[in-house]
Amino acid sequence: MKKFYPLFYISFFLFLLSCRKKEVQQEAIPNLKAVEVQEKQVPLYKEFVGQVYGKADIPIRARVDGFVEKIHFREGLTVSKGQLLYSIDDHPFRLSVSREESMLSEAEVNRVNAENELARIAPLADINAISKRDLDAAMARRDASEEAVKAAEANLNLAKVNLGYANIYAPISGIIGKTKAKEGEYVGKSPNPVILNTISKIDSVVVEFFLNEKDYIAFYKQLMQDGEAGLNRISHPLELYLADGEKFPYTGKITFLDRNVDPGTGTILVQSIFPNPDGLIRPGQFGKVKSIVTLLEQALVVPQRCVVELQGFYNVFTVGSDGLVTQKRVELLDEYQDIFVIKSGLEKGEKVLLEGLMAVQSGQKVSPELVSFNPVNQ
Numbered sequence: 001m002k003k004f005y006p007l008f009y010i011s012f013f014l015f016l017l018s019c020r021k022k023e024v025q026q027e028a029i030p031n032l033k034a035v036e037v038q039e040k041q042v043p044l045y046k047e048f049v050g051q052v053y054g055k056a057d058i059p060i061r062a063r064v065d066g067f068v069e070k071i072h073f074r075e076g077l078t079v080s081k082g083q084l085l086y087s088i089d090d091h092p093f094r095l096s097v098s099r100e101e102s103m104l105s106e107a108e109v110n111r112v113n114a115e116n117e118l119a120r121i122a123p124l125a126d127i128n129a130i131s132k133r134d135l136d137a138a139m140a141r142r143d144a145s146e147e148a149v150k151a152a153e154a155n156l157n158l159a160k161v162n163l164g165y166a167n168i169y170a171p172i173s174g175i176i177g178k179t180k181a182k183e184g185e186y187v188g189k190s191p192n193p194v195i196l197n198t199i200s201k202i203d204s205v206v207v208e209f210f211l212n213e214k215d216y217i218a219f220y221k222q223l224m225q226d227g228e229a230g231l232n233r234i235s236h237p238l239e240l241y242l243a244d245g246e247k248f249p250y251t252g253k254i255t256f257l258d259r260n261v262d263p264g265t266g267t268i269l270v271q272s273i274f275p276n277p278d279g280l281i282r283p284g285q286f287g288k289v290k291s292i293v294t295l296l297e298q299a300l301v302v303p304q305r306c307v308v309e310l311q312g313f314y315n316v317f318t319v320g321s322d323g324l325v326t327q328k329r330v331e332l333l334d335e336y337q338d339i340f341v342i343k344s345g346l347e348k349g350e351k352v353l354l355e356g357l358m359a360v361q362s363g364q365k366v367s368p369e370l371v372s373f374n375p376v377n378q
Helices: 004-027 091-126 132-165 213-226 228-234
Strands: 031-036 038-061 066-071 084-088 167-169 174-176 195-212 239-241 253-257 267-275 286-303 308-310 313-319 325-336 339-344 351-353 367-370
Touching: 038 174, 038 239, 038 267, 038 325, 038 339, 084 195, 091 132, 132 167, 195 213, 195 286, 213 267, 213 286, 351 367
Parallel strands: 031 367
Antiparallel strands: 031 351, 038 195, 038 286, 066 084, 084 167, 174 195, 195 267, 239 286, 253 267, 286 339, 308 313, 313 325, 313 351, 325 339
């Protein structure tokens, strides 16, 4: 009986060791979530640096020269169309109007005299009491006096126009900027200020950006190939990102494509317009315009969480039908929301690990659990 106990303990210990080994083997096959490589319709976007302009940026010019008597607005605030902005000393222009009125009166008196003289001479010419030459001279004086009246009227109108230019009114409603001339300053003739200010209409803003020649050619070829569908793509909404990185809440659209490519820069101008009801965007700002450049009908996509970047290379871990893990290098075409568009390295239907990427190794056996991945909601 004393020899039986050691043999019993040894057998029991070997039994426990074998059970533990089985548990270790079972634990060595982890259960990891995986997704299948899918085909989706994916729009490809491209970003362009754009500069903001007002829907209308109207310079306020001094159309006559003189001293600024008064400024009638507050800088940086809204002004209304027709509002008085600047008053230029109008004394010289009022004198000019008075002078031209006198010249017009003189011309009208001369016209009356010429008409009266012609009225006296004409009957005498009919009975040959005076020469034909005298009649012609009287008619010429009458015609010249009428033209002199017209010239005096034109000069008077011009003087009145210049007098009107002494008061400068807002041509549009909008935000007015900082004045470039102060009260008492002589304006309207270089080197003194001629452009006194600028008014910008910013309920909508214009954003201009440039396409390089390569992008333009690809864009236009795709446009011609797609026909009406391509024209619809032009109307696709544009996204605008401001300097703080936030997306502007309103979308824009392309309104203009320039007629030529700038030979100096190799780019073509594209103009777009964005609603700006809150007045957040001001002329002169810069932002990034994001636009659809093409639409991939059958793009291979995987969640961004599946891709591991190492020294500029991108890798995924695929799981075969035997449960073995294989590390594959992939080439990315673009990103959209939280998925990557795969250019090469994967095929549709392959299983790609979604978790355990930092612990798993190539050749390791795993038990994949297929899950669905919604790029919009996750």
